[in-house]
Amino acid sequence: DAGVIQSPRHEVTEMGQEVTLRCKPISGHNSLFWYRQTMMRGLELLIYFNNNVPIDDSGMPEDRFSAKMPNASFSTLKIQPSEPRDSAVYFCASSAGGDTQYFGPGTRLTVL
Amino acid sequence: GQNIDQPTEMTATEGAIVQINCTYQTSGFNGLFWYQQHAGEAPTFLSYNVLDGLEEKGRFSSFLSRSKGYSYLLLKELQMKDSASYLCAVMLPNRLAFGKGNQVVVIP
Numbered sequence: 001d002a003g004v005i006q007s008p009r010h011e012v013t014e015m016g017q018e019v020t021l022r023c024k025p026i027s028g029h030n031s032l033f034w035y036r037q038t039m040m041r042g043l044e045l046l047i048y049f050n051n052n053v054p055i056d057d058s059g060m061p062e063d064r065f066s067a068k069m070p071n072a073s074f075s076t077l078k079i080q081p082s083e084p085r086d087s088a089v090y091f092c093a094s095s096a097g098g099d100t101q102y103f104g105p106g107t108r109l110t111v112l
Numbered sequence: 113g114q115n116i117d118q119p120t121e122m123t124a125t126e127g128a129i130v131q132i133n134c135t136y137q138t139s140g141f142n143g144l145f146w147y148q149q150h151a152g153e154a155p156t157f158l159s160y161n162v163l164d165g166l167e168e169k170g171r172f173s174s175f176l177s178r179s180k181g182y183s184y185l186l187l188k189e190l191q192m193k194d195s196a197s198y199l200c201a202v203m204l205p206n207r208l209a210f211g212k213g214n215q216v217v218v219i220p
Contacts, residue, residue: 033207042212043155043199056207091154100145101208103154 002026004104006092012110018080021107024073025094033101034067034077035091043091049075082111114138116202116211123217124190132185132214134200142203146174146185149197149213158185158198190218 005024013019025032033048047057049069057067064083069075079086087110093101115137124130136144143162147155161167161176161183173186185198197213 043210045207045209048207050206100157100160102157105154 004092004094004102006104006107008107009105010108012112013082014112015083016081018078019082019109021077021090023075023092023104025075025092026102027073029094029096030072031095031097032069032075033093035093036088037091038088046077084111087111114202114204114209116200116209118200118211118214120212121215121217123219126190126192126218126220128190130187130190130216132198132216134183134211136181136202138202138204138209140204141178142205144176144183145201145203145208147199147201149199155199192218194218
């Protein structure tokens with residue numbers, strides 16, 4: 001069984017550039033979550049979707065961040081323009097009916 | 113707001129027992145999860161408690177007291193591979209709120 005798939009695994013970009021992170025949830029899971037993890041703030045929920053619909057985006061730091069889920073098997077998190085303080089590991093997780101969440105391997109983002 | 117507290121780091125010897133505590137004050141509670149996260153890797157599910165008491169799963173056990181807003185994860189017969197961060201997470205309506213994690217270092 002494939003777990004949650006994320007790409008890219010590493011991204012290095014310059015300040016001001018657009019960054020797009022991708023996630024494929026576990027097949028059959030109807031909830032998808034985007035998290036950001038830093039040493040200072042730990043693991044923070046950015047946004048989550050239920051049945052492809054955004055339910056809670058209160059964790060999205062500002063308008064530079066946007067997320068979409070066009071279908072049940074794909075989601076994107078976009079940062080435009082990126083800033084050095086966005087450097088973090090971004091995790092995608094999925095669950096079936098709000099149960100245990102299973103995390104992808106993460107994308108390590110570095111903004112120079 | 114949500115407040116989930118864990119000690120930041122502890123060191124223990126291989127073969128020993130270690131207890132990792134978590135206290136929480138949250139608006140809503142639907143259960144408590146423990147996750148293990150090795151350096152550079154994703155969090156992986158360890159246990160879930162929704163009722164008071166102890167849940168045992170091999171070398172790992174998790175305890176919950178809802179009235180005290182308290183949980184602990186007990187790791188027995190510590191192995192070097194148990195060196196990791198252990199995150200507790202409270203299930204709120206439709207989302208998880210994570211603590212910052214407790215880094216456990218196992219030494220020979």
